[in-house]
Each structure stands twice: as C-alpha cells, then as structure tokens.
Amino acid sequence: MSFNQSVQKSLELLQDEICLGLENLDGRSKFREDKWVREGGGGGRTRIIENGDLIEKGGVNFSAVHGKLPDVVKNSLGATENEFFACGVSIVLHPNSPYVPIIHMNVRYFELGDGTYWFGGGIDLTPHFVDRSLASKFHKRLKHTCDQFQPDFYPKFKEWADDYFFNKHRMETRGVGGIFYDKLDEEKSNLSKDELLDFTLAVGQTFVPAYTEQTENRADPIVEQDREWQRLRRGRYVEFNLVYDRGTKFGLETSGRIESILMSLPRDASWIYDYQPRNSRERNTMELLKKGIDWI
Amino acid sequence: MSFNQSVQKSLELLQDEICLGLENLDGRSKFREDKWVREGGGGGRTRIIENGDLIEKGGVNFSAVHGKLPDVVKNSLGATENEFFACGVSIVLHPNSPYVPIIHMNVRYFELGDGTYWFGGGIDLTPHFVDRSLASKFHKRLKHTCDQFQPDFYPKFKEWADDYFFNKHRMETRGVGGIFYDKLDEEKSNLSKDELLDFTLAVGQTFVPAYTEQTENRADPIVEQDREWQRLRRGRYVEFNLVYDRGTKFGLETSGRIESILMSLPRDASWIYDYQPRNSRERNTMELLKKGIDWI
Numbered sequence: 001m002s003f004n005q006s007v008q009k010s011l012e013l014l015q016d017e018i019c020l021g022l023e024n025l026d027g028r029s030k031f032r033e034d035k036w037v038r039e040g041g042g043g044g045r046t047r048i049i050e051n052g053d054l055i056e057k058g059g060v061n062f063s064a065v066h067g068k069l070p071d072v073v074k075n076s077l078g079a080t081e082n083e084f085f086a087c088g089v090s091i092v093l094h095p096n097s098p099y100v101p102i103i104h105m106n107v108r109y110f111e112l113g114d115g116t117y118w119f120g121g122g123i124d125l126t127p128h129f130v131d132r133s134l135a136s137k138f139h140k141r142l143k144h145t146c147d148q149f150q151p152d153f154y155p156k157f158k159e160w161a162d163d164y165f166f167n168k169h170r171m172e173t174r175g176v177g178g179i180f181y182d183k184l185d186e187e188k189s190n191l192s193k194d195e196l197l198d199f200t201l202a203v204g205q206t207f208v209p210a211y212t213e214q215t216e217n218r219a220d221p222i223v224e225q226d227r228e229w230q231r232l233r234r235g236r237y238v239e240f241n242l243v244y245d246r247g248t249k250f251g252l253e254t255s256g257r258i259e260s261i262l263m264s265l266p267r268d269a270s271w272i273y274d275y276q277p278r279n280s281r282e283r284n285t286m287e288l289l290k291k292g293i294d295w296i
Numbered sequence: 297m298s299f300n301q302s303v304q305k306s307l308e309l310l311q312d313e314i315c316l317g318l319e320n321l322d323g324r325s326k327f328r329e330d331k332w333v334r335e336g337g338g339g340g341r342t343r344i345i346e347n348g349d350l351i352e353k354g355g356v357n358f359s360a361v362h363g364k365l366p367d368v369v370k371n372s373l374g375a376t377e378n379e380f381f382a383c384g385v386s387i388v389l390h391p392n393s394p395y396v397p398i399i400h401m402n403v404r405y406f407e408l409g410d411g412t413y414w415f416g417g418g419i420d421l422t423p424h425f426v427d428r429s430l431a432s433k434f435h436k437r438l439k440h441t442c443d444q445f446q447p448d449f450y451p452k453f454k455e456w457a458d459d460y461f462f463n464k465h466r467m468e469t470r471g472v473g474g475i476f477y478d479k480l481d482e483e484k485s486n487l488s489k490d491e492l493l494d495f496t497l498a499v500g501q502t503f504v505p506a507y508t509e510q511t512e513n514r515a516d517p518i519v520e521q522d523r524e525w526q527r528l529r530r531g532r533y534v535e536f537n538l539v540y541d542r543g544t545k546f547g548l549e550t551s552g553r554i555e556s557i558l559m560s561l562p563r564d565a566s567w568i569y570d571y572q573p574r575n576s577r578e579r580n581t582m583e584l585l586k587k588g589i590d591w592i
Contacts, residue, residue: 169548242538265567
C-alpha cells in the first residue's frame with residue numbers, strides 16, 4: 001500500500017470511529033451519509049447528524065481528492081507543480097444546548113506531484129459560555145496528545161490556534177482555542193512521515209473523549225435568554241467561517257461540494273445591532289475571548 | 297462650498313429624507329442614531345430601525361471619511377496617491393414578512409488627493425419569494441431614473457448588478473438584481489461631475505417609492521413554513537455579504553465601524569444541510585435566481 005493509500009484508509013477508519021463514538025454519545029440520532037464524486041478526481045463521504053438529543057446539527061466529513069490544482073490555489077501555495085492529492089477529515093458540531101460548546105476538528109494530508117507533502121490540522125472549542133475549568137480540561141487533553149510526539153507541539157500549536165481562530169474585525173477569539181498546525185513535514189517536526197501520520201491519528205482519536213467531557217451540562221434546563229445568546233454566538237461563528245476560514249475559502253474557490261463545506265454553519269444564527277452583554281456570564285465570556293490565555 | 301462639501305451635504309439630506317420616508321412607511325418604529333468619529337478622519341451617522349410594523353431590522357447609514365488609505369486598499373485600487381475622501385449612504389432593510397423583499401441601496405463618492413474621483417452605487421431587491429410583476433415594477437422604476445441621464449445606463453448597470461449580486465459558490469443571484477455601477481466619472485459617463493451628483497441623488501430618491509410598492513403584501517397572514525424559507529433565504533444573504541460584498545470587505549479590512557458595517561445582517565438566519573424546495577413557490581423562486589432575466 002502506498003503512503004497515500006494508507007493515509008486515506010486510516011482517515012476513513014477515523015471517520016467511522018468518530019461517527020460511532022458520537023452516535024453513542026448522542027443517544028438518539030444517527031449519521032446519514034452522502035457519497036460524492038469530484039469531477040477532477042476523487043470524492044468523499046459527507047456524514048450529517050441532525051436533531052439529536054445532544055447535537056442539533058453536525059457533520060463528520062471525509063474527502064480524498066486529487067488531480068490538477070486550480071492556478072489560484074497553486075499560486076497561493078507557492079507551488080511549481082499542480083498535480084496534487086489531498087485527504088482529510090473535518091468535523092463541526094453544533095449542540096442543542098447553549099451550555100455545551102460548539103466543537104471543530106480538521107486533520108488533513110496534502111501532497112504535490114513532486115513529492116512535497118505536509119500535514120495540517122487542528123481542534124478548537126467554542127463555548128457559548130466560557131467555563132475556565134472545562135476549557136482547562138480540553139487543553140490538558142490536547143497537551144497530553146501533543147506531548148507524546150514533541151514537547152514543543154502543544155505550546156506552538158496552541159499559540160497558532162489563538163492566532164488562527166480569531167475574528168479580527170471584532171478583536172475576539174472564536175472560543176477558547178485549542179491547537180492548529182499546518183505545513184508540518186519531517187524537517188519542521190523532527191518526526192518521520194509515518195510518525196506524523198500517527199500524530200494525526202492521535203489528534204483524531206482525542207476528539208470523542210475530549211468532546212464527551214464537555215457535554216456534562218447537556219441536560220440542564222435552558223433559560224430563554226441564554227438561547228438568544230447562543231444564536232448571537234453562532235452568528236460570530238458564521239462570521240469566522242465565511243470571512244476567515246481557509247478551508248471554507250479553499251472549498252468555495254475550487255468549487256468543492258458546497259453542502260459539505262457549509263455543513264459547518266449552524267441551524268440558526270442571529271445578529272442584533274450593537275448588542276451589549278446583559279449579565280455576568282455573558283460579560284465573563286466576552287472577557288475570556290482573548291488570545292494568550294494559559295488555560296492549563 | 298467645495299464639491300466635496302456639496303456631496304456631503306446633499307447625501308446627509310438624502311439620508312434624512314429616506315429615514316423620514318421609511319418611518320412613514322413603517323408606521324410604528326423610528327430610527328435611532330449613533331454618531332461616530334473615525335480615528336483617521338471623518339465619521340458618520342448610523343441610523344437603525346428595529347421591531348417596526350414593516351421592518352424587522354434595518355439601517356440607513358451615512359458616512360464621510362478622509363485621511364490616508366491603508367496600503368492594501370491603495371494597491372487594490374491601483375492608486376498612486378493615498379490621501380482620500382469617501383462619502384456615501386448605505387441601506388439594508390430586512391422586513392418582518394417573508395412576502396416583502398429585502399432591499400439594499402448604496403450610493404458613494406470617492407476622491408483621491410490628486411483630483412481623481414468617481415461615483416459608485418446600486419440598488420437591488422431580494423424577494424424571499426420572487427414575484428415577476430413586482431420585480432418588473434422595480435426594474436421599470438430604475439430604468440426610468442437611469443433614462444433621465446443616459447440611455448445606456450440601465451442596460452449596462454442592470455447587467456453589472458446581475459454579475460455583482462451573485463453567490464458564485466451556489467451559482468445563484470442574490471435576488472432579482474437592480475442596478476450596480478462603479479468608478480463612474482466624466483469620461484466614462486459623458487456626464488459632468490455635477491450631473492453625476494444629480495444622477496446619484498436621483499437614484500437615492502428612487503429608493504422610498506420603489507420600496508413602497510414592494511410592500512403591498514405586508515399584512516398577509518404568514519404560513520409557518522414560509523418563515524423557515526425566509527430564514528434560509530436570509531442565510532444566503534449573509535453568505536453574499538460576508539463572502540463577496542466589497543463594501544463589507546473594505547470595511548472589515550480598514551477596521552471601519554463594525555456595527556455599522558454589519559447592520560446589513562438579518563435578525564436571524566438558518567442553514568439546513570442539502571435543503572430542497574418543498575413547494576412550487578420555493579421552486580419557482582430558485583428558477584428565477586438567474587442572471588440575464590429581462591424583468592421589464
């Protein structure tokens with residue numbers, strides 16, 4: 001099996017594993033699958049879960065595409081070669097309850113025809129109401145996973161996430177961050193290509209246990225005012241994804257499968273002109289949407 | 297009075313006139329005003345109307361700013377000069393009823409320190425359900441206004457609007473279009489600078505009567521399923537504004553006043569994975585969200 005094939009196979013298995021884990025966690029809804037084929041080469045398995053006990057709307061998508069890079073992408077990558085192979089798993093979950101965070105994960109592998117390759121990925125958490133102790137648990141898990149591979153991964157990738165998941169026009173982070181990394185190869189990581197794949201899979205396997213412990217408040221009765229706040233925070237999530245997210249931009253520019261790309265958007269979102277926080281939990285959340293917080 | 301001053305004065309009056317007209321049309325809510333000052337020079341008057349009888353959320357904004365252009369904007373304009381003056385009125389109205397269209401208008405004047413100047417603007421209509429006869433009325437009014445200045449304005453600017461107000465990733469127009477123009481000066485228009493200002497004001501004065509005749513269904517009882525459709529169409533409006541709209545991008549990049557820029561977003565919006573039209577009115581609307589339709 002070529003390296004490409006083993007990346008593809010193991011990411012397909014990762015998707016299966018995460019979907020099963022999330023169905024167990026949800027307890028009511030199951031994923032439905034849409035298989036799609038890309039005209040230029042490859043395709044994917046989009047899996048959507050809706051109207052669950054825990055998850056209102058979410059997707060766990062796998063894709064493996066290849067062919068010729070559009071020039072706009074080739075140039076933005078500074079590539080001299082336009083044969084490519086790209087494979088990844090992307091997840092966004094919007095829970096029903098405002099007391100459970102939104103979560104996102106993406107792991108990906110990219111290769112050019114000349115043999116250049118890199119891994120990229122990230123997980124980040126977007127609580128509607130920030131809770132320091134839950135944020136700390138999340139970061140501890142990510143640090144634990146990273147530390148098994150390189151001691152500098154967690155601090156580097158945590159800072160990268162703070163910078164990446166940032167709504168610049170509002171000067172606020174999307175949530176409490178997590179880890180983000182890109183263009184990771186043997187040279188930059190001091191890990192072999194196989195070890196980098198192991199790291200990728202380890203990040204992926206952190207997803208279900210990390211999210212499970214974030215859902216402890218899922219059954220708390222919901223105050224109507226908190227639902228409105230949730231919709232407003234979802235509005236910020238929409239702003240980030242449509243204005244800044246590189247994966248979304250890449251997908252829209254390369255005419256990827258739109259419904260798979262925009263599965264990241266919430267069931268509903270709100271905007272109120274010049275909204276000001278109405279209570280201490282809303283104010284507290286706004287104060288914690290900052291870069292550089294040491295959550296651990 | 298310098299030309300800049302008379303543009304500024306007449307656009308302030310236009311804002312006043314439109315706000316009065318819309319308050320009369322709404323019959324319940326009044327605009328509230330936020331005056332703001334831009335650090336680099338100038339400022340604006342943001343006027344917001346909410347929870348009206350007709351209008352759920354809308355803004356009629358005036359701004360007149362000057363100073364030094366950020367390099368990113370200077371380069372994207374191909375300008376060699378970075379002293380600038382920009383003045384405009386921007387409107388977006390989201391009505392309560394799904395049977396009344398969303399409407400947008402922007403008119404603007406831009407000048408560089410070396411005397412280069414241009415006018416730009418547009419009005420477009422986004423019905424949640426497209427009605428051919430209402431779309432035709434709208435376009436007739438715009439044609440009538442344009443024809444008073446140049447016979448080729450309407451056909452040129454109508455096509456420009458079809459191209460501009462287009463969600464490329466979905467291959468659908470935002471609505472039934474209208475007119476859009478940019479970088480209009482004496483040379484490109486065969487009109488004098490004063491006549492171009494007159495054209496700008498004539499476009500602005502078309503706004504209230506044109507919208508008034510679009511609101512004839514405002515009191516129709518609302519079917520719940522149509523409310524959901526309205527939220528989905530508002531989702532597409534959000535996609536256009538955050539992904540493509542140049543005014544929004546310019547505002548976010550130059551750190552304009554965020555709340556004034558994002559007043560264009562609706563009170564609420566929805567996304568459903570792979571939504572398919574459920575009835576003939578939804579299907580009919582999707583079939584009419586195409587470029588090149590001769591509405592007149």
